[in-house]
Amino acid sequence: MKEFETYTLPNGIKGIHRRVHSSVAHCALVVNAGTRDEQRDEYGLAHFAEHAIFKGTEHRKAYQVNCRLENLGGELNAYTTKEDTTIHATTLRGDFAKAAELIADVAFHSTFPEKELAKEREVIVDEINTYKDSPADMLFDTFEDMLFEGSELGHNILGTKAALARYNGDSIRRFMARTHTTDQMVFSTIGNMSLKTVQNVAMKYFAGQPSSVRSFKRSTPQNVNSFERQINKHTHQTHCIVGARAYDINAEKRLPLSLLINILGGPSANSRLNIVLREKNGLSYNIEASYTPYNDCGAVAIYFSSDHHNADYCRELIDKELLTLRTTRLTARQLSMTKRQFLAQMAISMENNEGYMLGAGKSYLVHDEIDTLEEVYKKVMAVTAEQVLEVAEDIFAHTSTLIYQ
Secondary structure, eight states: OOEEEEETTTOOEEEEEESSSSSEEEEHHHSSGGGGGGGGTOHHHHHHHHTTSSSBBOOOBBHHHHHHHTTTOOOOEEOSSSSSSEEEEEEGGHHHHHHHHHHHEEEEEEEEHHHHHHHHHHHHHHHHHHHOOOOHHHHHHHHHHHTTTTTTTTOOSSSHHHHHHHHHHHHHHHHHHHHHOOEEEEEEEEEEEOOOHHHHHHHTTTTSOOOOOOOOOOOOOOOOOOOOOEEOOOOOOEEEEEEEOOTTTOOOHHHHHHHHHHHOOSSTTTHIIIIIIIIIOOOOOOEEEEEEEOOOOOOEEEEEEOOOOGGGHHHHHHHHHHHHHHHHOOHHHHHHHHHHHHHHHHHHTTHHHHHHHHHHHHHHHHHOOOOOHHHHHHHHHHHOOHHHHHHHHHHOOOOOOOOEO
């Protein structure tokens, strides 16, 4: 049995399916359209549109959309990122066709009644207020805003209260017509269904959408100089990001960088920064490193929070670890353990069928192909200590810093 099977509908929507032995089915429509595709007078519109599609269609009122799968014990949800919008559902296998039909209905036949949009504006205003109470979330967005200055990649997903007040059904229709084109969509599925069954369902509910092609190209962010900024937010703790521009999602160096970030501040308790800052010195209980690759660029970020009087020492220890990784090659044993840990984390994450399905859809959307586990294993095992050292010097030679205090 193949790990994944793929197909393409006549209107350009692509499909990817994995058959697994499970009584539960997961499916998602992944659209290559997010907040970076908003024009300057549309900030927050991609997220508003994602909320609005659940507020009624040509065939259902809002409560019918919400109850359709809930009444069957399933669930329907959606989320927006800077580069994509995903509508996903989970049901029992026997209800898979109902889930696919509902996704197609909200994606292609939503009506955006103003009465419902008014309610949803208030929901998002609450999200904005919650966001403003979260210095860590604001810090990440502000950092990327500065890192990608002048680019649509920088602004936060939620937008502003003033902008929300301007948007209506016509605003959403214009945005979706421009960005949600069929050549930028993947229908991703996982469950105990044959490819033929999945294709028939996809043909029935998705192929009727008229074919459309994106008419614009994303602009690559211009390079910016390194910066160091401190902003007084009167927070109880210091919140800090040390980071830099990084490789895009198609770059060959993406995998060595992913290994490097996992060594530095990955999810395991034995990451270097967790050991140094938390376990050995008790300076910070929130320390992590992340790598976010985008379509044409990327960002790495090391985040920590600490008591104000410990912040400088935390930064000193982080700088020391970065210098070590830039100047000292990993030993054969260190590299082997790093690879083993990385592959194990990946394999364990794939036990979550929903997460696996969402990841496969995104990967197929971006790369037009997807590696098997065996292919990923070979690529990881081929990474050398020299490559990790080279990437560390390339990325961390010139870092930027943003501090909230």
